[in-house]
Amino acid sequence: MDLEGNLLLVTIEGIDGSGKSTLLSALKSQLADLDPIFTREPGATWVGEAVRRAIAEQIDPITEASLFVADHAAHLSTLVRPALSQGRLVISDRYSDSRFAYQSVTLKGIVPDPEGWLRAMHDGWSITPDRTFLLVLSIDDALARLSDKSGREHFEKREVLEAVQNNYLAYARAEPLRFVIVDAALEKEVISKFVADGIRLVVKMGKEGRKR
Ligand code: TYD
Secondary structure: OOOHHHOOEEEEEEOOOOOHHHHHHHHHHHOHHHOOEEEEOOOOOOHHHHHHHHHHHOOOHHHHHHHHHHHHHHHHHHHHHHHHHOOOOEEEEOOHHHHHHHHHHHOEOOEOOHHHHHHHHHOOOOOOOOEEEEEEOOHHHHHHHHOOOOOOOHHHOHHHHHHHHHHHHHHHHHOOOOEEEEEOOOOHHHHHHHHHHHHHHHHHHHHHHHHO
16 A cells, blocks of 8 residues: 555645646646546535635634645545555645644744644655646736636635745755756746656656556
């Protein structure tokens, strides 16, 4: 069941407004031949409904963070682990790095070491992605893309997005082999081709790994 060395779990991360949704819908057609399982956090299971409610009601940050972690646990047990154990390629729109990047910000001043607390919550049972594509763009561009959406979530404020993106960039620096930084200001076709090619490479490496 432990297929973690086989390079099959790919995640897509980035701040709100970084263009993940557009990228994901392009990847669905461009990678159809690989028959990937596309999934997301939050919301791959019913626990996601509790998360959405927590976000909408601006419940206290510890409750919110715990619900995001619960959503991750349910996602892993019902979808990610079974899919990986069948040798399927799993592509997740947001995953644990979203928790580390966002909840480190929302829990600041509430728990003593937010990132340590969050990482400890995942230790020993979560699965680290094999490759993470991080969409990066200026906060001004992200806010401009979000501006036509009514009713912004509390995550979508300038200071929050800035801090979240800085967290993501620190993780990418700490794990340069796992993270691939993508310039989200490029044309959407260029971005999706770059990421699709990158995923194909990951899959090829995974297959070669299995043959050894
Ligand atoms: P999502 O539905 O992915 O929103 P979008 O499609 O706009 O990116 O996620 C909703 C919000 O939840 C988004 O602002 C990011 C945030 N989030 C966290 O704060 N922590 C997490 O662990 C995850 C998965 C998302």
